[in-house]
Amino acid sequence: SAVISQKPSRDICQRGTSLTIQCQVDSQVTMMFWYRQQPGQSLTLIATANQGSEATYESGFVIDKFPISRPNLTFSTLTVSNMSPEDSSIYLCSVEGGAVKYNEQFFGPGTRLTVL
């Protein structure tokens, strides 16, 4: 497994601003993923972040709104741009491959975002 941390753990932001969420892993991993989750509900994949290439976005999510960086094998960031109250959610990163076995995916603790 891997130890995954996210910063910030929670934030309250004003509409129109942007927030960058960091995901740090204690070992090198091949793939990192970013998800969104409403409390008590299921997870929706935003994008897959691979080191050395651009992120792959799922339907309904675009790079201008959710730019992602993956500068190395242990770190990724997700920015939520030009926020609106509809962006209020829990944002989770997960990892797989490398130090983490394939077919197993581990999640960070999440970032709870509230947009006013």
Added chain:
Amino acid sequence: TQLLEQSPQFLSIQEGENLTVYCNSSSVFSSLQWYRQEPGEGPVLLVTVVTGGEVKKLKRLTFQFGDARKDSSLHITAAQPGDTGLYLCAGRLGTSYGKLTFGQGTILTVHP
């Protein structure tokens, strides 16, 4: 249309009772994972099943993967208040690594 249908959505039971959560799909999954999540935390991986018909046990939890790899179940025996949480199934289509498709989740509450 949800690719992975999870049921029931809510389950409220008394301590000591048994329960089963189901995940069903018309698609074939190369593997399926079960997670448990508590408020304020990320999902924690419980098990991965890969082979059709596979059964895995984790203490009082029994996981089964359907023969056709289109469905799975989680059975908890003698539930305890500590089992309370959100249970999520997640399937993987195609290659053995990559993105997961999640079910809607089951919120389980076990009353003492």
